[in-house]
Amino acid sequence: MARILLGVSGGIAAYKACELVRLLVKGGHEVVPLVTPGAERFVRAETFFALARRSPAEDLYVHLTQADLLVVAPLTANTLAKLAGGHADNLVAEAALAHRGPLLLAPAMNPRMWAHPATQANVEAVRLRGAVLVGPDEGETAEGEWGLGRMAEPEQIVARCRELLGETDSLAGRRVLVSAGGTREPLDAVRFLGNRSSGRMGVALAAEARKRGADVTLLAANLSLAPPAGVDVVETPTAETLLDAALARRDADLVLMAAAVADYRPAERLETKLPKDQQAWHLDLEPTADVLQSLGERRTNGQVLVGFAAETGVEGLARAREKLERKRVDLVVYNDVSRSDIGFDADENEVVLVTASGEQRVAKAPKERIAAAIVDTAEELLRERAR
Ligand SMILES: Cc1cc2nc3c(=O)[nH]c(=O)nc-3n(C[C@H](O)[C@H](O)[C@H](O)COP(=O)(O)O)c2cc1C
Known part of the structure; x- marks a missing residue:
C-alpha cells in the first residue's frame, strides 16, 4: 500500500513505536524506520528493522524522497526544535526536509517541556507549514507526573495515518480482481507481439481498491x-495465462480488467530463435479468447464487471457503448488512444465512464485520480446490487 517513513526520536515512548511499526506492516504498508542516535539509547534500530522486515544494512537515503507519508513518533522536544528550525543533522531531520507529502507528528x-513557550512556538511553526499533530494526550508520564505530554496510542496514530493516506473501509471484506499491463505473445524463443501498455492505470486501480480496504489480486x-x-500479484505474461488466472478467480466481487490483452497471437510459436535471414517472415495470427x-x-x-475500451474518436465511444451490452x-x-498525452504509457488519462444508466466524462487527471473515479462508480454499482 503506502510507503511510510517512520522517524523515531529519543523518548521513553520509543518502545511504543515498535507496536506502531507492527500495526503499519500488518496493515500492508511498507515501513522505513529512521532512528535517531537519541532513540537508540532506548530501543536499538535493529528492533525496528526486524519489525519492518527490512535489512539493517539497507541504504535509507533512497527512501527519503519516495515516501507517501512521514511520521515521527515519538517526537521529542529536541527533534521538534530541529524540524521547526530546518536542521539536517540526522536522518529524521533530513527526511523532514527532503519529503514532499503529509507529515504526522506524535509528540x-x-x-x-510541552507547555514551554519555546516548544509551543515550534509546534506553531511546523503546523503553519502543514504538519499534522496527533496527541499529546493527558495522563501519567513515565516519570510519574500528570499532565499533557503522553504520546498518542499506536492505534490512534495508525488511524491518523490512514486518514492522511486517504484510506477508508468502503471495500473492506470485498475481493477485487484487477488486471494491468500488456500481454506479450511469443513468436519464437526471444521475440513477441506486444503493446505499449505500461500497467499504470491497472496499478493505480489496484492501489485504490487496496486503500479502500479490499482484498486485491493483481x-x-x-x-x-x-x-x-x-496486493497479491499473479504474473500473467500472455493472453492465455491471463484468461486462466482470471477464470480461476471469477468469483471476485469486483473485477477491473485494465490490461491490454492481445486480440491476436501467432498461430505457431517457434521453440528456438529464428535466425536472421533475407527471406520475408510471414505470420499467421489467430484470435485469442476474450477475457x-x-x-x-x-x-x-452480484459481481460488478468493469472493462476498458482503448479506442479512437467518436466511433470508439459508440463501440464502448456496444461493448457494454x-x-x-x-x-x-x-479512453481515446489516438491522443499521445493520455492513455497508453502516459501519466494522465481522460476517460468516459459508460454504464447502463448513462455516461460520465472524467476530466484529464493523473491516473490515480481517474482510478478513484472509476472505483467510486464501481462501488456505487456494488451498492445497487445489494439493494
Ligand atoms: C530517560 C530519558 C527519557 C527521556 N524522555 C524524553 C521524552 O519523553 N521526550 C523528550 O522530548 N525528550 C526526552 N528525553 C531527552 C532526549 O532524549 C534528548 O533531548 C535527546 O537529545 C533527544 O534526541 P533526539 O531528538 O535526536 O532523538 C529523555 C532523556 C532521558 C535520559
Whole structure:
C-alpha cells in the first residue's frame, strides 16, 4: 500500500513505536524506520528493522524522497526544535526536509517541556507549514507526573495515518480482481507481439481498491512499474495465462480488467530463435479468447464487471457503448488512444465512464485520480446490487 517513513526520536515512548511499526506492516504498508542516535539509547534500530522486515544494512537515503507519508513518533522536544528550525543533522531531520507529502507528528515529552513557550512556538511553526499533530494526550508520564505530554496510542496514530493516506473501509471484506499491463505473445524463443501498455492505470486501480480496504489480486502482464504494496500479484505474461488466472478467480466481487490483452497471437510459436535471414517472415495470427466476455458469460453472483475500451474518436465511444451490452459488462471505461498525452504509457488519462444508466466524462487527471473515479462508480454499482 503506502510507503511510510517512520522517524523515531529519543523518548521513553520509543518502545511504543515498535507496536506502531507492527500495526503499519500488518496493515500492508511498507515501513522505513529512521532512528535517531537519541532513540537508540532506548530501543536499538535493529528492533525496528526486524519489525519492518527490512535489512539493517539497507541504504535509507533512497527512501527519503519516495515516501507517501512521514511520521515521527515519538517526537521529542529536541527533534521538534530541529524540524521547526530546518536542521539536517540526522536522518529524521533530513527526511523532514527532503519529503514532499503529509507529515504526522506524535509528540511525547514531560508536561513542562510541552507547555514551554519555546516548544509551543515550534509546534506553531511546523503546523503553519502543514504538519499534522496527533496527541499529546493527558495522563501519567513515565516519570510519574500528570499532565499533557503522553504520546498518542499506536492505534490512534495508525488511524491518523490512514486518514492522511486517504484510506477508508468502503471495500473492506470485498475481493477485487484487477488486471494491468500488456500481454506479450511469443513468436519464437526471444521475440513477441506486444503493446505499449505500461500497467499504470491497472496499478493505480489496484492501489485504490487496496486503500479502500479490499482484498486485491493483481494480474500483472509485463508491468513497467512496481505493483502496489499489500496486493497479491499473479504474473500473467500472455493472453492465455491471463484468461486462466482470471477464470480461476471469477468469483471476485469486483473485477477491473485494465490490461491490454492481445486480440491476436501467432498461430505457431517457434521453440528456438529464428535466425536472421533475407527471406520475408510471414505470420499467421489467430484470435485469442476474450477475457472480459468469458467472465461476463460465467457470472453467477452480484459481481460488478468493469472493462476498458482503448479506442479512437467518436466511433470508439459508440463501440464502448456496444461493448457494454455485448459483453455483459457493468461499466466500460472508454479512453481515446489516438491522443499521445493520455492513455497508453502516459501519466494522465481522460476517460468516459459508460454504464447502463448513462455516461460520465472524467476530466484529464493523473491516473490515480481517474482510478478513484472509476472505483467510486464501481462501488456505487456494488451498492445497487445489494439493494
Ligand atoms: C530517560 C530519558 C527519557 C527521556 N524522555 C524524553 C521524552 O519523553 N521526550 C523528550 O522530548 N525528550 C526526552 N528525553 C531527552 C532526549 O532524549 C534528548 O533531548 C535527546 O537529545 C533527544 O534526541 P533526539 O531528538 O535526536 O532523538 C529523555 C532523556 C532521558 C535520559
